[in-house]
Amino acid sequence: MSPYPIKLYHRWGNFILWGILVDVGIIYASCNKCQRRTNIHGNIMTFVVINSFLASLAYCYLKPYNYSYDNYSKLNDFKQIHLVIGTALMLMMIVLSSFGYFVKYQLGNSEGNKNVIYYKKVHSALGQITYLIGKLESFVGMFMSYRTQEWFTYIWITYLVVILGRITFEWIIPALKSTKIEDISEEQLKLITYESLSENLENKQWFIFQNQVYCLDQNYIHPGGQIIWKHIKHIEIGQYFYGITQLPGTNILHYHSKYAKEQFNGHYYGTLCNQITFPNNPNKKWELKNSSKVTETVSNFQFQHPEIEFEINLKKLTPNHFVFKSITDKKVPPRLYTYIQCMQKPAVEYMQSLSDLYDKKENVRFTNNFKSTSLSFLIKYYNTPHGFSKYITKQNPEMIDLQGPYQTMFKDYLTEGQIILICGGTGILPFLDLLNYHLLMSYNELIQHPNLLKVASLNRYITLFYSVTAEEELLGDYIFLKLREIQNHLKKQNFTLILKCRKQIEKCETTRNRFTRDFIEKQFKFDNKQIFVCGPQILRNSIYKEFKDMQNEIIYL
Numbered sequence: 001m002s003p004y005p006i007k008l009y010h011r012w013g014n015f016i017l018w019g020i021l022v023d024v025g026i027i028y029a030s031c032n033k034c035q036r037r038t039n040i041h042g043n044i045m046t047f048v049v050i051n052s053f054l055a056s057l058a059y060c061y062l063k064p065y066n067y068s069y070d071n072y073s074k075l076n077d078f079k080q081i082h083l084v085i086g087t088a089l090m091l092m093m094i095v096l097s098s099f100g101y102f103v104k105y106q107l108g109n110s111e112g113n114k115n116v117i118y119y120k121k122v123h124s125a126l127g128q129i130t131y132l133i134g135k136l137e138s139f140v141g142m143f144m145s146y147r148t149q150e151w152f153t154y155i156w157i158t159y160l161v162v163i164l165g166r167i168t169f170e171w172i173i174p175a176l177k178s179t180k181i182e183d184i185s186e187e188q189l190k191l192i193t194y195e196s197l198s199e200n201l202e203n204k205q206w207f208i209f210q211n212q213v214y215c216l217d218q219n220y221i222h223p224g225g226q227i228i229w230k231h232i233k234h235i236e237i238g239q240y241f242y243g244i245t246q247l248p249g250t251n252i253l254h255y256h257s258k259y260a261k262e263q264f265n266g267h268y269y270g271t272l273c274n275q276i277t278f279p280n281n282p283n284k285k286w287e288l289k290n291s292s293k294v295t296e297t298v299s300n301f302q303f304q305h306p307e308i309e310f311e312i313n314l315k316k317l318t319p320n321h322f323v324f325k326s327i328t329d330k331k332v333p334p335r336l337y338t339y340i341q342c343m344q345k346p347a348v349e350y351m352q353s354l355s356d357l358y359d360k361k362e363n364v365r366f367t368n369n370f371k372s373t374s375l376s377f378l379i380k381y382y383n384t385p386h387g388f389s390k391y392i393t394k395q396n397p398e399m400i401d402l403q404g405p406y407q408t409m410f411k412d413y414l415t416e417g418q419i420i421l422i423c424g425g426t427g428i429l430p431f432l433d434l435l436n437y438h439l440l441m442s443y444n445e446l447i448q449h450p451n452l453l454k455v456a457s458l459n460r461y462i463t464l465f466y467s468v469t470a471e472e473e474l475l476g477d478y479i480f481l482k483l484r485e486i487q488n489h490l491k492k493q494n495f496t497l498i499l500k501c502r503k504q505i506e507k508c509e510t511t512r513n514r515f516t517r518d519f520i521e522k523q524f525k526f527d528n529k530q531i532f533v534c535g536p537q538i539l540r541n542s543i544y545k546e547f548k549d550m551q552n553e554i555i556y557l
Contacts, residue, residue, distance in 0.1 A: 006058045011145050013055040015155070017048045018134035019142075023162045026131065027169045042104055049093045052134070056090055082144060085137040092130040099123050107225050116225035135159075192270035194410040197234070205229055206269060208236040210323070210406045215269040224254065235555075236408055238321065238336050246537050248544045248556050255333055274407050275318045276341070279308050285327065286402045288392070289374065295473050297381050298426065301392065303402060304374045312341050312370040314350075315455055317413060317437050319430035319557060322377070322404035324388055328397055335388035337377045338429040339405045342436035342479065346370050351436065354443050354452070355482060366451040375402070378475065380426050408557055416459045417528030422515060422543055424467035425475075427535030430557045431464075432476045438462055438495060439483045446489055460494065463523045465515050467500040467539065471507070481507055496523060515539070517546040532557060 025044035103123045106116045139159060146152045197206065197213060206215040222228040231247040232240055239245040243255030286303035293299050320339040326332040341347055349367055356364045381389045392400070408430060413419060421431045441455050468474055480497055487493045501510040513519050531550070533543050534557040547554055 007145075010055045010058050011141055013051055014134075014138040015142055017051055017055075018138035019159060020162055022048050022131060022134060023166050026127070027166055030170045042100060045100065046097070049097050052093060053090065056086055079144065082137065082140045085133060085140060089130065089133045089137050092126070092133055096123070096126045096130050099126060107222075116227065120223075190270040191273055194272060194412075197270075197272075201269070205233060207232050207234065208272065208407075208410065209238060209241065209264065210403075211274055212271050213269040214264050214267040216267050224252065228252070236406070236410070238323070238406065238408070239557075242323075242334050242336060244336055245556075246540070248540055248551075272407065272410055274320070274405065275316045276313065276320055276339075276405055276407070278310050278405050281305070281308050283307060284401050284403050285399045286375065287399055288397060291393075291396075294378060294475065297473075298378055298475065299381065299393065300376055301379055302374050302376050303400065309371055309373050312344050312347050312372060314341060314347060314370075314433075314436060314440060314453060316341065317434045318410070319408040319433070320405035321408050322375075322402050323406070324392075325401035325403070326388065326391055326397065327399050327401050329386075329391060329395070331386045332388050332391045333386070337379060338408070339375070339377070340429055340432050342433050343378070343476070344372055344376055345374065346372055347436075350453075351439070351479070354440075354447065355478075357447055357449060358443065358486070366449075368451060378426065378429060409555060411555065414460060414528065414530050417530070418461045418463060418524065418526040420463045420465070420520070420523070420529060420531045422465045422520070422531065422533045422535070422539070424535030424539045425469075425473065427533075427539070427557075428464075428466055428475055430534050431532065432479060435462065435464070435476065435479050435483060439479055442483065442486055442490060442494065445491065446486060461496075461525055462494065463496045463498070463525070465498045465500070465520065465523075467515065467535070469502060471501065471503070471505045474505075477507065484508060498523065515542065515546075520546075529553075531555070 021044065025041050025048065028044065029041035099119075100123055103116070103119045106119055139155075142152075142155050146155065192213065201215055204215050206213055208214075227250070228247070231250070240247060240254075241256050241260070243253055246253040283305075286305050289302045289304045291299050291301045321336045322339055324335045324337055342351065346367060346369060350370070353364050353366045379389050379392065381393050383390060391397070413434060419434070421428075421434075423431060437455060438460070440453060441457060444452065444455060444457065464480055466480070480495075483495050484497045487495055497508065499505065499508060499510045500512065500515065502512065504510055531547070531554045533540055533554060540556060543554070544551070
């Protein structure tokens with residue numbers, strides 16, 4: 001066989017593969033967000049690797065003697081460099097291809113691997129190294145062969161155009177492109193119930209984000225691996241989307257960029273009705289009026305809006321949150337904070353009046369006005385760079401962008417049976433409205449007063465496991481300690497408090513026992529029960545490990 005066709009195949013094959021096609025594969029993987037991108041990117045790269053090997057083997061077949069030391073030393077500098085780079089490229093392609101298929105398997109594995117995000121980073125780093133070696137190898141080969149030709153300028157231009165194309169598609173266009181979630185018009189708005197979701201989309205990959213339901217194709221591959229679906233399927237994803245909380249049982253904590261929101265477009269299924277009614281105003285800027293310390297690390301921040309007045313409904317228990325965004329410092333990421341109705345000023349005053357009435361104090365004054373123009377939030381300070389709590393505590397901004405309320409949990413609490421709340425630190429905040437309702441229900445049995453808010457009496461038992469480091473860290477204690485205090489006066493007790501603290505607290509008994517499965521199960525009183533967990537990551541991971549076989553029965557907030 002004539003060596004000339006083999007030379008052409010080796011030169012032009014590598015030029016097309018590493019000068020052009022490899023960039024197409026990388027651009028597709030970076031810019032195309034559909035579920036097929038992994039397969040198409042893999043197919044393009046497999047084609048590049050196979051043909052690169054064939055081109056290299058053709059060269060080895062043509063000039064095998066170049067690989068002997070004596071002959072290699074006789075080659076000119078360009079050929080020596082080209083030979084070394086080509087050999088390195090072949091080795092890198094073997095490593096990269098093997099690792100690429102490993103990553104692809106991990107992405108598609110429904111059981112998943114919590115380290116897949118690191119595997120992707122390693123694969124990307126190996127890919128960039130291989131890309132540079134391949135690009136250099138193909139250019140050196142073309143330079144050696146055709147540098148004296150007049151048309152070699154077009155080779156330069158081709159490389160330049162391809163590189164500029166990659167820069168344009170990967171960086172410039174995404175930077176200029178709008179990345180907002182498509183607005184749902186009133187005509188498109190489809191109000192649905194959580195129960196209908198469970199019936200109609202039982203086997204689909206759907207999730208809730210800011211009260212809206214998005215349903216993806218069953219074969220959609222999450223960029224972080226299919227393990228993500230295992231944990232966020234059928235729940236509200238705000239805390240995971242903004243990188244606030246790790247996925248239960250994993251070390252996956254990822255703040256999604258604005259580009260991730262593009263994936264929601266075209267997948268809107270419906271909007272869930274929030275149990276809490278709140279005025280819808282296009283102006284989301286709230287003025288920070290004041291703040292006061294509640295504990296050493298937690299402060300109460302009060303916000304006011306000139307155009308919004310809302311009503312507090314203590315009969316609504318479902319946890320809600322607002323999304324906080326900085327207006328002045330774009331480096332500060334958004335943060336979610338729990339909206340607690342019973343800690344708004346009118347509700348606090350009303351519940352204090354009931355407590356005074358129960359304690360038979362004189363001249364108890366009641367307010368029937370549950371309307372308010374100010375919002376209160378408890379925010380814990382963390383000394384993290386560009387953290388929102390540090391920003392709002394230290395910089396004390398005049399205005400904050402508040403969006404919400406968005407329902408954190410859509411599954412209704414049991415009306416009969418046992419509710420088990422396991423929390424630590426500020427993790428008790430999403431449960432305070434439930435505990436306050438329970439206290440209000442108990443007051444209905446013990447107090448007769450015309451201003452008493454009537455609530456339904458439920459055959460519901462609540463067990464609260466609450467862990468704090470010190471008595472000063474207790475939050476909402478005026479609710480659950482009062483609830484504990486009145487248990488002996490009820491016809492049927494409905495509440496148990498297990499408080500874990502390093503030191504004994506004067507207000508109630510405490511334990512130093514860890515919240516292990518054996519310890520928690522001793523408090524099981526009903527067959528019909530729900531378990532809710534909220535708190536620091538160490539607590540969440542501990543509960544996840546202890547109750548691994550009951551994950552379908554546990555809700556993490």
